[in-house]
Amino acid sequence: MLTRLSIRNIVLIEALDLDFRRGLGVLTGETGAGKSILLDALGLVLGDRAETSLVRGGEDKASVSASFEFAELPPAIAAALDDADIELEPGEPLIIRRQVKADGGSKAFINDQPTSVGLLRELAANLVELHGQHDDRGLVNPRGHMALLDRFAGTDLDALGRRWKAWAKAEAQLSEARDQVEQARADQDLLIAHLAELTALEPQAGEESRLALSRADMQKGERLSGDLEELRHLWEGSDSPLANLRVAARKLDRIAEEHPLLKEALEALDRAVIEAGEAEDKLEAAAMALVHDPQALDAAETRLFELRALARKHRCEVDALPELMRDMRVRLDAIEGGEAQLVALEAGAREAREAYLKAAEKAHDTRVKAAKKLDKAVAGELAPLKLDAARFQTSITILPEDRWGASGMDGAEFLISTNPGSDFAPLNKIASGGELSRFILALKVALAEKGGAATIIFDEIDRGVGGAVASAIGERLARLASEEGQLLAVTHSPQVAARGSQHYLIAKSSKGTVTKTGVIELDAKGRQEEIARMLSGAEITSEARAQADRLLEDV
Template sequence: MLTLLAIRNIVLIEALDLSFGDGLGVLTGETGAGKSILLDALGLVLGARADSGLVRSGADQASVVATFEFDRLPAAIHTLLVEAEFDLELGEPLIIKRRIKADGGSKAFINDQPVGAALLRELGAMLVELHGQHDDRGLVNPRGHRLLLDRFARADAAGLAAAWNTWRDALSELAAARAAIAQAAADQDLLVAYLAELAALAPVEGEEADLAEARAAMQKGERLSGDLEELRKLWAGSDSALASLRSAGRRLDRIAAEHPLLAEALAALDRSVIEASEAEEKLERAAEALTHDPVRLDLIETRLFELRAAARKHQCQVDDLPHTMRSMRSALDAIEGGEANVGVLEQAAVAAGAAYRTQAEALSKARSEAALRLDMAVADELAPLKLDAARFRTAVTRLPQEQWGAAGIDRVEFLISTNPGADFAPLNKIASGGELSRFILALKVALAEQGGAATIIFDEIDRGVGGAVASAIGERLARLAGQGTGGGGQLLAVTHSPQVAARGGTHYVIAKSSQGTVTRTSVHLLDSAGRQEEIARMLSGAEVTPEARAQANRLLEQV
């Protein structure tokens, strides 16, 4: 709930710090004192459009800080903040700050982390419900009526959403399988021809690299053939250098024992013969490896051309051609075996659809039954609120199948008729401002146990009524404030009615004062004596009479 509100330089408010508790809090004051300014300031931290016109004259910027505290953070708020990557400690307050500059710029923060206006609006709707004379959101908006009725009916809407998703997934899988078969069938002749071509080609992974390496070696051999032949002549035959070295070695061997230097010369000559022999062997092997075979080279180049042409045709790499063949075989196999798989998927989709329809029909029935109970609960609240000629109806209508969805097969809308014999119509199409606020109050009381925002604000719900009706409004506001989670609900009411003001657990008075050319709005929490005096003022007008004070005492004693 809202516990603190700090306002700086908003229109006529220079500096204001307010504390709030649970239960019913009332705000009173003379017309024009600035109650709307207070609500505008709160609206800023709830995501309302930042208007530089709200910045107090002469100030560079304005700011509003609202603190919300919970024994346990509501699940919807917790989910929203987690998705927005906020990490809140257990019991940590939620502090929202909005700052507006006089030049029009604005910034928003949640627990000192910058946030966008969209997140602020979404969070604000969960934190505070504001019902006023021209309310076009909350209970008035038909988009939320189905959810409210489901809560009232305690229906398993989440289970239906899961059944819907299962059905949608089954239909999507079936459609994908059918599309795949249709596409494969359309391409079947082409696939057969392509597969025959590739089967005749018989590509092997890694073949391109091997062929390219062999071709490169042959091309080198062709280029080096002359040099290799000259070298072979130098090393081969009886007149070659190697033959001369060997002959010299044999002669030197016969006389090496005659002198140590001859022995050393022989050893050196032997090493030369060994290394020359190794060189001869490597030359022979190189000649074999670089053998230029024109016929084989032509075959290699032809094979490379065919492989690369096939790869271009199928828009893949040469090494991927075997995989392409397997994919084609799989596509052809899918044509033959796909119908059987489609049959299985069709059965799954039919079963999922039947499960969804069963749950949707059950939910629709629960909604219709709950709608009657809700209509009766609201009807019980109308007469005391001077709406005894009005009728309320929860319309549950079946949607066409193309509009079914995760929320079910129904459209739900709250309708009213304000006069006998008049047609039912949406809330905001028929009711006047005062009637609309009282309808909303009646509906809120009927739905009180079904949850909602942590804080509810009614702005002048008692406009145009008095006496017993105002007393009934006050009684229902107090009852609604006491029906929050754990009995600790919070409701704030801006009121001109002393009967409503007397019901408040806390009472704030809004006043406007002027000093020279400077006008300021202030808000004060009243004590018991202050409450009596303010209610007496509301009863008597400009001059507070003893009779008014006595009547104020009677009102306060009745609650």
């Protein structure tokens, strides 16, 4: 709840520090005293637009600071602070400060940490609930009606939200799979053609290097064929060098025993024969290895050309072609597999949708029952507020499927009819200012036990009424304050003012050309005087004081 409001240099307020407590706090004062300034100042810390006209004349800047304390920090506030990386220790107050410069611009702080105005607006809904004749954010705004109804109904939004997320996820997976299958189908003909071309060629890993080496050898053979043929003729026949060496060796063998040198010569000649034989074998092997087969060479060159052309076509190395073939086969298989997966995903999406629909229908039934209960509760509050001819209705409609979401398939809006036989219409369309405020009070009383913001403010809800109606308003405000914890009411009604557990007087004073607005908390005597003033006008009479005493005693 709001525990302290500090204002510096806002319009007519030079410096003001107000402490607030639990219960019903009333703010009174003569017309034009500056009650709206307090609400404008509070609006700054709640994220309202920073108008430079708010800065007190002659000052270069203005500031407002509001302190909020909680027995337990509301989850929505805790989550917003966590997202903004703002730490709040258990039991530590939440202090929001806003500065406005006279030459334009503003700054916002939460517990002295710079923050955005957007975060202030996000926190505002859980900090202060403001209701007045021109309120467009509270109960009047249809965008918040569903949340209020769900809070009243106790709708299981967590389960519904989980079902929605599961369905949304299943639909996203299905959509992605459909896109993939469609893309695969579009590529299918091209894949089949490419794979047929690769399959016909059937490239093998390492084939390029083997073909290149074989082609190089055959090319060498072609180049060396003449020399090899000439050498072959030299080593063949009875008059070849090797044959002559063998003949010489045989002759020398017959006489080698005749002299040691002859024996040594034979040994040398034998070695020469052996070496020459090895040379002959090497030449033969080389001739075989470098054999020149024009057809084989042509086939090798053709194969290399085809492999390299295909590699260029697919922008890869020749050795990567076998892997490319496998990849294409996998992609083609995936088309069939993807279609099978598509069937499974479609079934999963249907199941998720059915589960969501079941949860949404349950939420719808819960809301319909709660709406009837709420309508009855509000109807019971209208007569005491002099709205006995009016009717209240909670309208629940089933939205088009494209507007379904985590909160279900329903739309909700609070409608009223102010005269017998007239059609129901939105709250802010047909109710006058005073009627609208009383409708809001009746609705708030009916919703009170289901919680809301930490602090509730009613701005001149009693305008245009008096007597029993004002008394009924005061009684309901006091009841709301006891149930909600803290309620502040700007009022012109003595019956409402008498119900307050704290009473603040807003007064304007002038000294020379300087006018200031001040606020003081009244004691018992001060309350009697202020309520008597509200009863009698400019001159406070003894009868007015006596009537003020009776009002205070009645509460």
